[in-house]
Amino acid sequence: MQFNPISIVLTLVGGLLLAALLGWIRRPRLTVFVPRTFSYNQLSDKGHLVEVTVFNRGFKTEESIDVTLNPSLKYELLGANSPDATVDRNRLKMTRIAPSDEITMLLVVENGVFKPDDITQTVSKETKGVTVAKLEDVPPTAMQRVFLVGVFIVLPAVCYLGYVAINNAFTAPEPTAVAAAPxxxxxxxxxxxxxxxxxxxxxxxxxxxxxxxxxxxxxxxxxxxxxxxxxxxxxxxxxxxxxxxxxxxxxxxxxxxxxxxxxxxxxxxxxxxxxxxxxxxxxxxxxxxxxxxxxxxxxxxxxxxxxxxxxxxxxxxxxxxxxxxxxx
The missing domain is CATH 2.60.40.10 (Immunoglobulins)
Incomplete structure (x- = not known):
């Protein structure tokens, strides 16, 4: 049997690329974002309101989520969109967050001015989270990542076949990724x-x-x-x-x-x-x-x-x- 070295190299590279793509798609993504703060409130003369959202953009349900905040400030939970959200001193705790879902909490913060830097650590049962400054930095959901990978793998192949079929008569336009807007x-x-x-x-x-x-x-x-x-x-x-x-x-x-x-x-x-x-x-x-x-x-x-x-x-x-x- 005659071996083609180029085919072996391409097979290895393709396998490594596929493994990297699957790892990128399946990687846990726990993200914390502070949409807004309110400087004035009638609940406390010394405090202000802070809205905190924790996103799960992974494939799996995240469990035992723990967000650690600046211990020098005092926190009180005013409201949340999930009964799983609680406050324990300077820690925000959530029992679980389903894939592609998020939990939003409204906090009363006293003893100082809250900043996104006051979020010191975010962890769950299986991963560590990150804090982002802008909504645009929140990663896409798992299904959106699958769609993006499919587009960028299938679309070049379709363009190449079209290029061969029309014998260089037309040049396939390069796809432009446009971020979804509200x-x-x-x-x-x-x-x-x-x-x-x-x-x-x-x-x-x-x-x-x-x-x-x-x-x-x-x-x-x-x-x-x-x-x-x-x-x-x-x-x-x-x-x-x-x-x-x-x-x-x-x-x-x-x-x-x-x-x-x-x-x-x-x-x-x-x-x-x-x-x-x-x-x-x-x-x-x-x-x-x-x-x-x-x-x-x-x-x-x-x-x-x-x-x-x-x-x-x-x-x-x-x-x-x-x-x-x-x-x-």
Missing amino acids: IKTIGWTIPSFYQKDDNLLYKSLESGKLSVELGTLSAKGDIVSVPFQLRNDTNAVYNATLQAFTSTTDKRTPRYEQLISNVIVFPGGKTEKHINVAIPITATGNERIIFITVFLEDTNGETLKLNQNYIAPDKINQEPASAKRKNG
Whole structure:
């Protein structure tokens, strides 16, 4: 039998490349990101609010996640999108995070100003995590990595076959990788990592079976009531967290009144909730922008985040002086 050295070398190189790609795809990816901090809150005169999100972008469920924070600061858990999240002194603990899922926690931090550098270590049962400064640095999910590898292996082969077939008549264009950008669905801006065909909440919102709409604003002086109208025509139960504020809201209403959590909407049901924000009657420009966030979660742990910067109209219907509407 005659051996071809070039074939042997190519086989070895191909095997090593395939092993490297499989290792890259299957490598655990535990990532911590601090989307935002709020300098003012009504819960503590000495503290501020910090939002911390822990992503699992690997193939396997991460268990026993432990995020160690600066021990010189004091931490208290205000809310989370999972019952598995707890705070033990300067450590954030989570029992488990499913593949391609994340847990978000809202913390009250005292005794100093919290910075991303105050996250000193992130570990789970099987891996160590990293902290990123920008949302763009959060790695893609496992299935997205499989898709990327498939594209960059199959696409060059297709281009080469096309090149041979047309006998150098055309040059196959070089593919350009374009990062997914947030899209708008029915007025809501949806972050790119929620735009997945297997995300039932996203597909239900896109098809109209699930809707989150803003009703007509009403006001009593400078306090404006923002109505959230939620409708569920799916077969699943989902839990909603609603948030709304303006640039002047913190001066007029407590931070905790700008957030409504645990709004349960059953199949075939609908509900309406109100959040009060402050908009001076004489406000113009950016003072009339209402910053709105809606976070949805179903019983399977699927999540969806909606954002909208709503510009309040110049004329808002004023309620009678005797009328008084509370949040909820």
